[in-house]
Amino acid sequence: xRLPRFFGKKRGHRRTGxxxxxxxxxxxxxxxxxxxxxxxxxxxxxxxVGLDPEAVGLPWAGWWLWIFTALIPGALLAFGGAGLxxxxxxxxxxxxxxxxxxxxxxxxxxxGHGSGSPRELPxxxxxxxxxxxxxxxxxxxxxxxxxxxxxxLGIGLFAALWNAVLAVLAVTAGLxxxxxxxxxxxxxxxxxxxxxxxxxxxxxVRRLFLTTAVGTTQVEISDHxxxxxxxxxxxxxxxxxxxxxxxxxxxxxxESAAFRxxxxxxxxxVVVWREVVKEWRDVRISPGVRFEAHATITIPRDAMHSFVSxxxxxxxxxxxxxxxxxxxxxxxxFPLVVHPLPPDIGGGRPEFAWMEERRR
Amino acid sequence: MTDGEDGGGTTRLGxxxxxxxxxxxxxxxxxxxxxxxxxxxxxxAVADIRAIERSVVWYTEGKGEEDLGVxxxxxxxGAAALRAALPAGSVSLRLPPSPLSYEGVVVKIRWxxxxxxxxxxxxxxxxxxxxxxxxxxxSRGTVERLA
Numbered sequence: 001x002r003l004p005r006f007f008g009k010k011r012g013h014r015r016t017g018x019x020x021x022x023x024x025x026x027x028x029x030x031x032x033x034x035x036x037x038x039x040x041x042x043x044x045x046x047x048x049v050g051l052d053p054e055a056v057g058l059p060w061a062g063w064w065l066w067i068f069t070a071l072i073p074g075a076l077l078a079f080g081g082a083g084l085x086x087x088x089x090x091x092x093x094x095x096x097x098x099x100x101x102x103x104x105x106x107x108x109x110x111x112g113h114g115s116g117s118p119r120e121l122p123x124x125x126x127x128x129x130x131x132x133x134x135x136x137x138x139x140x141x142x143x144x145x146x147x148x149x150x151x152x153l154g155i156g157l158f159a160a161l162w163n164a165v166l167a168v169l170a171v172t173a174g175l176x177x178x179x180x181x182x183x184x185x186x187x188x189x190x191x192x193x194x195x196x197x198x199x200x201x202x203x204x205v206r207r208l209f210l211t212t213a214v215g216t217t218q219v220e221i222s223d224h225x226x227x228x229x230x231x232x233x234x235x236x237x238x239x240x241x242x243x244x245x246x247x248x249x250x251x252x253x254x255e256s257a258a259f260r261x262x263x264x265x266x267x268x269x270v271v272v273w274r275e276v277v278k279e280w281r282d283v284r285i286s287p288g289v290r291f292e293a294h295a296t297i298t299i300p301r302d303a304m305h306s307f308v309s310x311x312x313x314x315x316x317x318x319x320x321x322x323x324x325x326x327x328x329x330x331x332x333x334f335p336l337v338v339h340p341l342p343p344d345i346g347g348g349r350p351e352f353a354w355m356e357e358r359r360r
Numbered sequence: 361m362t363d364g365e366d367g368g369g370t371t372r373l374g375x376x377x378x379x380x381x382x383x384x385x386x387x388x389x390x391x392x393x394x395x396x397x398x399x400x401x402x403x404x405a406v407a408d409i410r411a412i413e414r415s416v417v418w419y420t421e422g423k424g425e426e427d428l429g430v431x432x433x434x435x436x437x438g439a440a441a442l443r444a445a446l447p448a449g450s451v452s453l454r455l456p457p458s459p460l461s462y463e464g465v466v467v468k469i470r471w472x473x474x475x476x477x478x479x480x481x482x483x484x485x486x487x488x489x490x491x492x493x494x495x496x497x498x499s500r501g502t503v504e505r506l507a
Contacts, residue, residue, distance in 0.1 A: 094476050094484070096415040100433035122429055123418070123459030123469075254506070255499070257424025257466040268423050269506040270465050272499045304462050304496045309427035312420040312467045340458045340494065343392050 027087045033080025040073040125308040127225045127337035135220030137292075138235050142219045142318065142334040152207050159200035166190075166197045210328055215240020215285065217320050217332045225337040226316070229301040234277070235294055236320060241287040246323040247280040251297050251316070253304065258311040273303075277318075305340040376404040378475045378487035387491040391457040397473045397489070398450040404477070406446045411437035411478040414451050418459055418493075421468040431456055437478075460494030465502050 042048075044066075090098050135141040173186050215238060222233040236249055253273040258265055278295040285291045297318070307314040316336040323329045383396040395416070416432040432453045436445045451473060462469040471493045476486045 094413055094486075095428060096413060096417055096430055096433055096474060096476065097435065099417070099428045100415070100430040103430050121458045122431070122456050252503075255464045255467040257422055259424050268466050270502050271504040271506065272465050272502060274503045302495070302497050304464070304499075305458060305460060307459050307462070307467070307469065309420060309429070311425040311427055312422070314462070314464065314467055340391060340460055342457065343390055 023087055023091055027084060027091075030080045030083035030087060033076050034084060037073040037076035037080060040076070041070070044069065044073070121339060123307050123309060124339060125306055125337055130335065130337060131224050135235065138220035138222045138233055140221050140224050142221055142224075142336070144217065144219075145317070145333040145335055146331075147333070148207075148211050148330060152204070152211055155200070155204045155207055159197070159204045162193075162200050163197045166193050169193060211330075213240070213327060214322065214324060214330050215290075217322070217330075218290075219318055219320065219334045221318075221336075225306075225339045226299050227339055228299050228303045228305070228341055231296050231298045233294060234297050234318065235292060237290045237292045238283070238285060238320075238322070239290040240285050240324075242285060242327075243325040244283040244285065244291075244322055245281065245325050246321075247283050247291070247293075248321040249277045249279075249295055250319045250321065251275045251277055251299075252319055254313075254315045254317070256313045256315065273300075299338055303338060306337045376477060376485055376487075377402040378477075380473055380475070380487070380489040382473075382489075382491055384491075388495060389455055389491060389493055391460065391494055392455060394452065394454050395491070396450055396452045398448070399473075399475050400448040401446055401475070401477065404479075406442060408480050409442060409446060409477050410480045411435060412442065412445050413474070413476040413478070414445075414449070415474045415476070416451065416453060416455075416471070417474060418461075418469055418471045421470055422464065423466040429459070455493055460496050461492040462496050463498035465499050 130142060131140050133141045133143065169186065169190055173183065173190055176183050176186070217239070218235075218237040220235040220237070223230075226232060234249070236247070238244070238247060251274070252271050254269055254271050256267055256269040258267045260266075277297050278293070280291075280293060283291050299316075304314050306316055316338045318334040318336060320332045320334070321329065322331075378399055378401050380397050380399045384393075389395055397416075399414075413433065413435045415430055415434075418429045418431070420427045432451065436442060459469050461471055470490055472488045472490045474486055474488050476484055478484045
């Protein structure tokens with residue numbers, strides 16, 4: 001019997017090296033974590049490591065100190081134990097065998113899959129969340145996916161957290177001053193902290209104003225999910241007030257790939273297909289009366305369908321780009337799901353005559 | 361330890377050779393077509409093999425981490441099962457409607473038949489044979505790289 005090699009050759013894109021040694025290394029790592037957790041827990045329980053609340057200056061802590069301390073061995077045990085079980089379950093199994101077991105588990109999940117479920121269309125995302133809102137004129141109103149909203153949420157969270165820390169520091173400094181003590185380091189720290197805190201609030205309020213001042217954008221569509229080669233009516237409705245120099249409706253396909261770089265997980269997103277469906281210039285929107293316009297989108301006949309896996313995706317969407325005359329431009333996205341064409345499509349539907357012709 | 365060969369058919373000296381013949385010579389299938397792949401294993405004694413795994417899978421390639429989906433999988437072990445499956449055998453199945461093969465910029469989806477041999481000595485050897493599901497043309501390139 002030959003021992004597995006430590007190093008293997010790189011063969012194209014395939015993983016190299018010894019799978020057996022890799023699994024053994026993982027198992028040893030997780031086993032060490034479990035051992036460390038058990039040792040730590042043993043020392044705590046036997047009293048070798050004493051936890052005296054009086055000694056650490058927290059007389060009020062009592063049992064809370066014990067629970068807090070138990071978190072460390074508990075986390076080590078949970079992480080190490082789960083990793084050890086996962087490694088041992090995958091021992092000496094090929095990646096296909098492991099993936100087949102996962103696929104079987106997905107199939108055995110309780111029923112309730114919507115259209116495009118893993119059972120019906122593997123790799124195609126479901127569109128249940130995109131067809132649960134009826135439109136006012138067309139069949140469905142598409143949910144909005146606005147990057148501006150996420151930026152606003154991020155800035156808001158940052159401002160709230162920063163100012164919470166600032167408030168704690170300010171209260172501590174205030175209590176010190178009331179007690180007749182002056183902490184120059186703390187007071188010196190408060191000045192830049194205060195500047196950043198006020199800056200955060202200003203940026204958040206400005207963003208909030210810009211985001212809400214433009215007015216809501218709604219997109220409705222005549223059918224969903226979409227099929228390659230078919231046409232769909234789209235209704236664009238833009239609320240708000242004032243003049244918009246340009247409103248542009250585009251159809252896009254994006255690829256995204258998540259990968260690890262060191263300890264970070266990064267995602268690369270690339271638009272690989274884009275079509276300007278329609279543009280409107282010098283649009284005047286009156287308060288209470290939204291701008292409405294119809295357009296037709298066509299998914300190309302040879303288009304790739306929507307695809308989502310754990311780390312990779314192909315996504316379709318409608319993008320509305322606006323350039324108000326007195327405000328910053330905005331961009332709002334409306335996700336779509338494109339299904340692959342079923343082989344039996346046609347049935348006299350004129351938009352799929354080309355498919356029947358190709359089949360003949 | 362896994363050794364292997366890709367669909368191109370590069371083979372190392374001393375390694376088994378696995379040939380796969382598809383019933384569509386152009387190796388292109390429509391969604392939900394039936395597929396039959398006949399394989400032949402050479403260069404290894406059947407007695408040296410303790411198991412064989414035959415699978416039809418899709419996987420992603422490109423910049424992202426690899427994702428794998430198994431459409432068909434069987435593992436044969438034991439003398440009687442191996443005698444029936446080696447040195448030649450076939451895999452027949454109906455393909456699913458998706459995901460279609462795709463050659464994108466940062467995402468690529470490939471379908472393949474994999475024959476994995478497990479040797480009595482403990483090592484294994486995989487042979488991969490790519491085919492196309494659907495006829496989606498390759499992506500034309502990057503329009504815009506998003507932050």
